[in-house]
Amino acid sequence: MAGDAILETNGLTKEFRGFVAVRNVDLRVERGTIHALIGPNGAGKTTVFNLLTKFLQPTSGRILYNGQDITRIKPADVARLGIVRSFQISAVFPHLTVLENVRVALQRPLGNSFHFWESESRLNRLNGRAEELLEDVGLSGYAGHLAVELPYGRKRALEIATTLALDPDMMLLDEPMAGMGHEDIGRIAELIRRVAAKRTILMVEHNLSVVADLSDRITVLARGEILAEGSYAEVSRDARVMEAYMGTGHA
Amino acid sequence: MTTHTQTAQNKPPGSVTGGEGLLTGPVRTVLAAVLLVLLLAAPFALYPVFLMKVLCFALFACAFNLLIGFVGLLSFGHAAFFGGAAYISAHTVKVWGVTPEIGILLGTAFAAALGMVFGLLAIRRQGIYFAMITLALAQMIFFLALQMPFTGGEDGIQAVPRGRLFGVIDLTSPLAMYYTVLAIAVLGFLIIWRTVHSPFGQVLKAIRENEPRAISLGYRTEQYKLAAFVMSAALAGLAGATKAIVFQLATLTDVSWQMSGEVVLMTLLGGMGTLFGPVVGAALVVTLQNYLAATNLPVTVVIGAIFVVCVLVFRRGIVGELTRILKGSRG
Incomplete structure (x- = not known):
């Protein structure tokens, strides 16, 4: 059953x-x-992410999502198709409350996002769902805080809750563990594993033990090209991968 | 003042919902009522034309603040909407002979259309580039105002009749004119208040806070920014058109880049991103201009000095700092 690709690129070049x-x-x-x-720094991982989510336009090549060509569509529409990304620097809305952060994501499908004549209390019916999502990521006590006041690990959790609010088929996580302390890493890894049950996840990550722990499949990029691909056991034995990481052929 | 502090202190910590969480419920209602009574009584104590000037500029600054304070877009061309609408309403009232409310509506509609054009050209740009494009476009409007036959060149359009509101109420009476302007300003302010606290306003704030994230949640942010820009332009136009009727005059001053700068100054002094800040800022600047004009002090230097002090000492502006102090005292 190797045939079911959710996301595919052909000759993607930037x-x-x-x-x-x-x-x-x-x-x-x-x-x-x-x-x-x-992949090592500068390998092009984040560029690939930006290409996949259309924050950058590829110079050549094609991107297929569920067999549909999405190479020419706009980033907001990528999200509407069900691919939602996170960012390297945790992407929250700092001066909105934690609850409002999640609610902004829940709000779009209501179709009243251009309604400037309605009271924002119309959005209160989303609060229940928002609180559920916050509870899922362990933020239930923080709903009324401004996002900017949260410690870093909790901002990451908030970002994931916001992403989950869209119920995406596919999540692209750009270095979800970057800048995190030890105990946060465990918590977020567990969260990723849990939400991955019904979804596809593509992530860029430097923390190799997290990668080893979570990933089904790994693609190694170096200097903008695919160097190796396979399970963690396979790529970690690959001589070219070791060279790319260690910088010499003698490693 | 102690009453607000008290209320703020008694609030449960969870109920803060960003921006204007300071004055809530009954306190806000009472305060708004007091303010309205003061505004209704004001023309009996102060010179009505001065008050009307304050109201027009307050509305202008609030319209500008909708954009910079709640979407994070710095327009440096808002004089085009303010002044453009002033010319249109002055012309339609004086030459076409329409009633003042129609003139004001036409001016506002013109500003909205112009805002659409500016917005479509500028909205894809960020930060300083956005500001520069709006400035360049506004300078083109200035040039048109200088050159086109109907605008009267250096003289502007003078002696615009105030006429009769709805063909009935004689606006040459200062009181009737004042209450008309007050109604317009309050209406404009309510529109802005509603917009800021609406589902649309939530998305605007999200865009202001983190646009790439809003995009990645599926919002076509350019459409929201454009909608906000047109709205801001229209309200700036409403202020300009009203001003033209009050002063019976539309001149190059209204479309000059200094006017665009003045509204930035008012908003920053009062506190950008706060609802009342621009009102306070506009009142302060207009008051200074009026009273300093009678003295030997150089007006621009004094206002410049105040601005420098403001930037150094209270960056959030007057209302912004007050809000922070009151919030801080909640402990």
């Missing part, structure tokens, strides 16, 4: 004024898996 950041990437993410994208 050039910045002659510098090729991503070259000919053929990526294939299978439905229901946790797929990790790893």
Whole structure:
């Protein structure tokens, strides 16, 4: 049953004024898996993410989501199709409350987001669902706080709750563990594993033990190209991968 | 003042909902009522034309603040909407002979249309580029106002008749004019207040806080920004058109870049992103201009100095700092 790819790229390439950041990437993410994208600094991982979510337009190549060509659509529409991304720097709305952060995501499907003549109390019917989502990520006591007041790990949890509010089929997580303390890492990893039960996850992550722990499949990027792909056991034995990480052939 | 502090202290910590959480429930209602009574009584104590000027600029600043304070867009071309609408209402009332409310509506509609054009051209740009494009477009409007035959060049459009509101109420009476302006300003303010506290306003704040994140949640942010821009332009136009009727005059001053700068100054002094800040800022600047004009002090230097002090000492503006102090005392 290897045939069911949710997201696929063919020959994905991005050039910045002659510098090729991503070259000919053929990526294939299978439905229901946790797929990790790893590689040394500057390998083009975040660029790939920005291409997949259309925050950047590829120079050439195609992106297929559920078999549909999404190469030319806009980033907001990527989200509407069910691919929701996170960002390297935790993406919350700092001066909205924790509850409002989640509610903004829940609000869009209501179709009243242009209604400037209605009271925002119309949104209160979403509070129940928002509180459920907050409870899911362990933030129930924080609903009335401003997001900016949360410690870093909790901001990450809030970001995940906001993403889950859209009930996406696919989540793209850009370094979900970046800058986190030890106990937060365990908690967020558990959360990712839990939400992955019904979803596909593609993540960029530097923390290799997290990658080893969570991922079903790993793609290694180096200098904008795919270097190796496989399970953690497979790629960690690959000589080219070791060279890319260690910088010498003698490692 | 102690009463607000008390109420703020008694509030459960969970009930803060960003921005204006300070004055809630009954306190806000009482305060609004007191303010309204003061505004209704004001023309018996103060010079009505001065008050009307304050009201027009307060509305202008509130319209501008809708954009910078709640969407995070700095427009440096709002004079085009203010002044453009002033020319249109002055012209339609004086030459076409329409009643003042129709003139004001036409001016506002013109500003909204102009806002649509500016918005479509500028909205994709961020930060300083957005400001520069709006400035450039506004300068084109200034040039048109200088050159087109109906605008009267350096003289502007003068001696615009105030006429009769709805063809009935004689606006040459200062009181009738004042209450008309007050009604317009309150209406504009209520529209802004409702917008800020609406589902639409929530999305605008989300865009202000983190636009890429709002996009990644599926919001086509450009459409929201454009809608807010048109709204802000229309309300700035409403202020300008009303001003033209009050002063019976539309001139190049209204469309000059200094006017765009003045509204930035008013908003920053009062406190951007607060609902009442721009009102306070506008009142302060207009008052200073009026009273300093009678002295030998150089007005621009004094206002400039105040602005510098404001930036150094209270960056959130007058209302912004007051809000912070009151919130802080909650402990």
